[in-house]
Amino acid sequence: MPDPQPRKQAPDATRRSQRSRQAIYDAALALVAEVGYPKTTVEGIAARAGVGKQTIYRWWPSKADVLLEAFLDLSAQSAEQAGAQPGEPYALPDTGDLAADLKGVLRATVDELLDPRFETPARALAAEGLVNEQVGREFVAKLLEPQLQLYVDRLRAAQDAGQVRPEVDPRIALELFVSPLAQRWLQHTGPISYDYTDTLVDYALYGLAPRA
Amino acid sequence: MPDPQPRKQAPDATRRSQRSRQAIYDAALALVAEVGYPKTTVEGIAARAGVGKQTIYRWWPSKADVLLEAFLDLSAQSAEQAGAQPGEPYALPDTGDLAADLKGVLRATVDELLDPRFETPARALAAEGLVNEQVGREFVAKLLEPQLQLYVDRLRAAQDAGQVRPEVDPRIALELFVSPLAQRWLQHTGPISYDYTDTLVDYALYGLAPRA
Amino acid sequence: MPDPQPRKQAPDATRRSQRSRQAIYDAALALVAEVGYPKTTVEGIAARAGVGKQTIYRWWPSKADVLLEAFLDLSAQSAEQAGAQPGEPYALPDTGDLAADLKGVLRATVDELLDPRFETPARALAAEGLVNEQVGREFVAKLLEPQLQLYVDRLRAAQDAGQVRPEVDPRIALELFVSPLAQRWLQHTGPISYDYTDTLVDYALYGLAPRA
Amino acid sequence: MPDPQPRKQAPDATRRSQRSRQAIYDAALALVAEVGYPKTTVEGIAARAGVGKQTIYRWWPSKADVLLEAFLDLSAQSAEQAGAQPGEPYALPDTGDLAADLKGVLRATVDELLDPRFETPARALAAEGLVNEQVGREFVAKLLEPQLQLYVDRLRAAQDAGQVRPEVDPRIALELFVSPLAQRWLQHTGPISYDYTDTLVDYALYGLAPRA
DNA sequence: GGATAATCGAGACGGTACGTCTCGTCTTCTG
DNA sequence: CAGAAGACGAGACGTACCGTCTCGATTATCC
Incomplete structure (x- = not known):
């Protein structure tokens, strides 16, 4: 099925400048980290990247989409670094001890959520996604x-x-321990720590009611 | 003795026009519902409320604060209608059956979250709160x-x-069933229904692991 | 007869800032003199005048109109200085000697045309007027x-x-001596001098054909 | 020995595409006639001519120069059609009756000035020439x-x-009847007609003063 | 007639200015 | 003197062209 709405006319992606693309990603992430999402402007990204504004508007429909792609790129890169080969499917560890495995993964997530390199753009994208249907869908998907x-x-x-x-x-079931962590992080409704995520796993696996 | 350091010079709250205040609340909520938060502008609120822009800037520091107060006002009003007397402390029902009580309350919450009168401004405020420290704190508190x-x-x-x-x-413990619902609603990560919240309560109370 | 086409909605002219208006006139004339008409931009005028762009677009439809008004203002001011009271009707001198009177006035015109304060904006306006119907009409009128x-x-x-x-x-008849001067000045089709204008008056009054 | 200081490196004129050159002339003249000089863009000319932008920039320094050459080409072609052989020197008719000869030529000029095929580009070039030194010189020369x-x-x-x-x-002397016509045409300072040019010739030949 | 070199159509690029929109402040007049 | 009205300085928006710069794909001479 072909693209149902060919907005203007597609630019030739094969001639796209990878130098510019990367410079835009870098500038966008840096600006969001430095001045926050609302004060990050397309004009600012272009200036910082040493790029014409049209080069941004040619390839992305909005500031949010730039940042989304930049963040996806950053995630892919850092996953590549930390994890295995690119494109390879990831999986959670399986030692046979479910509680221990979940606690370990959540502790790593806590580390990531507290890393300022990720925090600002991720939070900005999440916020935009709440209000901007399309960004939200892509962010989630x-x-x-x-x-x-x-x-x-x-x-x-x-x-x-x-x-x-x-x-x-x-x-x-996974929401029992993932969503609480997400909400505390997003809305600052409470501190997040290893202890906290360990507790979440315990509560979720064994319930609140007495086992008696 | 007059104020020794008159930052801006505080406006005299006793002379504040309640007519304008209510008109601004109404206009703000109506605009957010109609055109969404990002396209809601201070100028638009003022025009719709039949009010000068300065009257808004005199009493609120930003668009987000206007909407926050407007939403608090709306919540108070609707709580008054539905619930008991103003100022009186609320409490969850306690029939002795914890699971049933929680399911009932969460079902009511589901209804509220799906009511478009609440949904748009609440989501907008939540989004703004992710990125705007002060709004976020007040929203949560x-x-x-x-x-x-x-x-x-x-x-x-x-x-x-x-x-x-x-x-x-x-x-x-409460996060085990509240946060999943919050995340599904905020981020559209899944459908929300009575079945869903009932299930959350069951999982949370009795755990995922077999009781054996 | 009221204005037949009220474009957007008229701004309130009584509240117009005279400071800004004068600063814009000054900046426009200075820029045209310094960098020429095509490189004079609305943005540049606004920046030089210390004024927002919208303040220009609020009161003038285009760069050409700004410059036209600025030049009219300059002409009025300088006429006031040189000539009599403002608003008073001017007239050419009448000593009874037509040839001498015309030569005198044309010599003064030569001086003016060679004064760089007038030359650059006048030429720029004339050029714009050739191509822009509305400016041309107003310039002429x-x-x-x-x-x-x-x-x-x-x-x-x-x-x-x-x-x-x-x-x-x-x-x-007047075009016989005025138009040649105008064309030489506008199109650089020949030098302009007292001798030249004196000659034009003589030719025009007494004709090219022998009198015999 | 090759060119010792190859500024840009001169393009090889012998390999120039005459197809493209003519298409550019046609497109330039058509666009100026249709949308006016200021809205005629190099990009527009290139697109209409089915030509790359670089093909224009390779051979002409600016939009004005393209139009100038296009118009010169048009003039040469139409002179060839109407007049004698190419390259042959033209001359005004000489029947012995100066007034009649001049009136005849000026009447032909009036016809030309009112022909829209010539009017728009000619006016545009004249306007550009007022402001652009180099174009002005070439236009005049x-x-x-x-x-x-x-x-x-x-x-x-x-x-x-x-x-x-x-x-x-x-x-x-020639300016007495040519310049008034030129000014009326360029600046719309009055209507142009056979009557008008006849009158100019009469005034110029016999003067304004009584012959007594 | 095949090699080779420059022009060609195409269009992405870094820029500049456009004219519009909204911000938050300042000013003026009205009730 | 609070409030409505709205002009103001500021600056980002998204678009249109500028003039430069690659890209293959034709030409079009020169060997």
Whole structure:
């Protein structure tokens, strides 16, 4: 099925300047970190990147989309560094001990959420996504859902191993420990720490009601 | 003796026009609902309210603050209508059946979150709060925390009744069912329904691991 | 008859800032003199005048109109200085000697045309007027025609005195010595000097054909 | 020996595409006629001519120069059609009756000035020439002066025949009837017609003063 | 007639200015 | 003197062209 709405006329992507593209990513991330999202302007990004404004408008429809791609690029790069080969599917560790595995992954997430390199642009994108339908969808689809899917996979493995009740829906179950962390981080409704995420895992796995 | 350091010179609140104030609230909420938060401008609010721009800038530091106050006003009014007397402390119902009580309250919350009168301004404020420190703090303090405190109280009562393990921290426990709902609503990461919130309560109370 | 096409909605002229208006005139004339008309930009005028761009666009539809008004203002001021009271009707001198009177006035015109304070903006406006209908009309109506009317009056007086043939149309007659000067100045088709204008008057009054 | 200081490196004129050159001329003239000079852009000319922008910039320094050459080409073509062989010297008719000859030529000029095919580009070039030194010089030298020289020649012949006073300078004399027409056309300071130019010739030849 | 070199159409690029929009301040007049 | 009205300095918006700079793909001579 061909593109249903060919906005203006597509520029020739094969002739695109990779130098400019990278400079724009760098400038966008730097500016968001330095002055915050609302004070980051397309004009500012262009000036900082040493690029004409039209070069931005040629390839991205809005400031939010620039930042989204820049952040996706940053995530991909840093995932490549930390993890395995590019393109290779990731998976949560599976040592057989579900609680320990989840705690370990959440501790890494805590580290990432507290890293200022990620924090400012991620928060800015999340905020924009709440209000801007299209950005929100892309943010969720490209960044959030792939992460959540890893938890689904790990929880299903745990179900196979009899460590999780078979009637539990993994897609909902993962929210018991992921969403609280997300909300505390996004809305500053509480401190986030290893202790906190460990506790979340314990509560989620074993429930609040007495086992008696 | 006059104010010794008159920063801007404080306006005389006693002479404030209540007509204008209410018109500004109404205009702000109407505009956010109609055109969305980013396209809502101070100028637009003033024009719609039949008010000079300076009358807004005299009493509020920014667009976000206007909307925040307008929304607080709306919440107070609607709480007054629905609930009890103004100023009176609210509490979650306590029928002795913790699961049923929580499910009931969350179902009411689902209704509220899906009411478009609340949805647009609430989402806009939440988004602004992610990025604007001061708005975020006030949003959490004035709207979110009071609600959460009701859950803390109810959970503590359940602990007293032996329905919740005594070592559980209620402030964290409530996040197991509140945060997932919040995230799905804010970030559109999934549908929200009575079934969903019922499931969250069940999972949270009895855990994911088999009871065996 | 009221204004037939109220473009946007008229700004309130009574509240107009005279400081800004004068600063804009000064900046416009200075810039045209310094960098020429095509390189004079609205943005540049605003910056030099210490004024927002919108203040220019609020009161003038285009760069050409700004410059036209600035030049009219300059002309009015300098006429006031040199000549009599403002608003008073001017007239060419009438000593009874038509040739001498015309030569005197044209010599003064030569001086003016060679004064760089006038030359650059006048030439720029004339050029714009050739191509921009509306500017051209206003340029002619407000600057050129009033001057030419003075010649018409003087020539009619000469006709009454029997110094010019009665069947001659003064409006055409004046072009015999005014237009050649104008063309040489505008298009650099020849040098302009007292000698030249004196000669033009002689040729025009007494014709090219032998009198015998 | 190659060019010792190759400024840009001169393009090889022998390999120039005549197809492109003619297409550019046509496009330039058509655009000026359709949308006016200021809205005629190099990009527009290139697009309309089906030509790369660089092909224009390779051979002409500016939009004005393109139009100037295009117009010269048009003039040459139309002169060739109407007049004699290319390269042959033109001359004004000489029937012995100076007044009649001049009136005839001026009537033809009136026709040309009112032909819209010539009017728009000619006016545009004249306007540009007022402000752009180099274009102005070339416009005058290549288009205006050759025409004026014809009048000089005819007037000199008339002097030899005793129909014009011998002390009259023909280069100035011709301006008495040519410049008024030029100014009325350029600046719309009055209507142009056969009557008008006939009158100019009469006034110029026999003067304004009574012959007594 | 095949090699080779420059012109060609195309269009991305770094820039500048456009004319519009909204910001938050300042000013003027009205109730 | 608070408030409505709105002009003001400021500056970002998204667009249009500028003139320069690659890109292959034709030409069009020269060997």
